Amino acid sequence: MQAVLDINALDVRYGPVRAVRRIDLVVPKAGITALLGANGAGKTSTVMAIAGVVPSAAGRISIFGQDMTRAAPDAIVRAGLAISPEGRRIFASLTVEENLILAGSAAGNAETAAERRAALMQRFPILGERRRQLAGLLSGGEQQMLAVARALMSEPQLLLMDEPSLGLAPQMVDRIFGIIEELKAEGISILLVEQNATLALEVADHAVVLANGSVAASGAPSDLMGDDILKSAYLAA
């Protein structure tokens, strides 16, 4: 089994607070790995450390076999990793199209970027229709689609998705999870961070549960589904 992401004894600190303590995490190629845990368990800190915007205090992060522990975020994107972050973080005062254009800088040249933009607007027709609208005026679900489309602009092989279902209507959650499965079918490896464990375990091939900044359990979704560790990991917070 080839790993696209291999995290070894990762520590993340905010001043005196240790948000992540010696986490080991492996994301295998072409599958969905769910990262579960309650609020404050260290999921987003882990993701931000992988993306290179939060410094890791200790440990090693290797992406596609390359050591990327201290790499700049742009180098990580060019290596083939993209992120759809928690809270979506679309640029509200820019148009939908401008949001995509900005994400195209990693494409190398303007033509490739324009082609990808056109393809993504076909894939997500609502974004095509609203391309000239301010992104802040989109609905929550549309913003989530924009966040995913924006991540796909760099044609990543590894996609980090942090809480893609948060705050969305059930119908839209289904749509987003449909997209996640499509992306998996296209061979993109996905690290899916979710508070909604049931939903995440349905699509995941492999799951890791965090509690208080450490790995509490990991294994196949079917093993974790009824597991007490998963329940207590959520209740412990």
Added chain:
Amino acid sequence: MELLLQQIVNALSLGGIYAMLALGLAIVFSIVRLINFAHGELMTFGGYGIFLSMTFGFPPFAALVIGIGAALFMALAMERVTFRAMRGADVVSLLIASFAVSEILKVLFQNGISARPVPISFPSSWSGSYQIAGMTIGVVPTASILVTFASLGTLTFVLRRTAMGMAMRAAAEDFEMLRMLGVKANRVVAVSFAISGILAGIAAVIWTAQRGSVDPLMGFFPVLKAFISTVLGGLGSLGGAVLGGFVVGALEVLTQAFLPDRLAPYRDAIVLSAVIAALLIRPDGLLPAKTGARS
């Protein structure tokens, strides 16, 4: 009537200087959360650039361009030498570092050039005036207003229509997210400093053309007013900085022109009271910055 029109010209020309300085502060603040107290020294350095190039015999127009170039160079040097190493530091550390840069530069100006004002003698034709409908208006204030609006217009175009401008608007909203999209942070930050340097250089050109001298504290007082302007307009908001600059400039000129002599010593107090009153009503400023939910 004539007095009023002249005062409007003065208000626009002074307000324009504040607006450009405030905009430079706001652009850098919106992206790197640095309140750059050394911004005034960019303007002063631009002024000395003009002085030195005229001393070495450059023609006046070339000297003005060199002055703008000097401020640009200093802005990039400040970023590279001091602030790049401190990227991500908290607002207070950055603020204190900028105080240090400001003090160091002031001392260098005092000891390296002169603690006292050095004269810049522009051609006498520049200090002329012209008549419109029987009213006398100065050439320099008019040119100042034109240059200000041309600069603001150019910058608006750059921010609205170019790829770099788009990245800067996005960076002002959520710089971390922009970096996670693969945009190189150093380039966006350097360009924001470059723009603030150019604006400070243009402010230096207008300031020296109106006053005819440079001293180590030349940039300090206008930048103080520009700070007040950014706060009045809404810290981090680019439109707010420009609006705040013009409002503060207009208040200053109007109180100077129309306040009775007895109240003249209280001019600054009156202007600042007006600013405080405005902030009591709109605590986020006149045109608050649009930022994402996270800081």
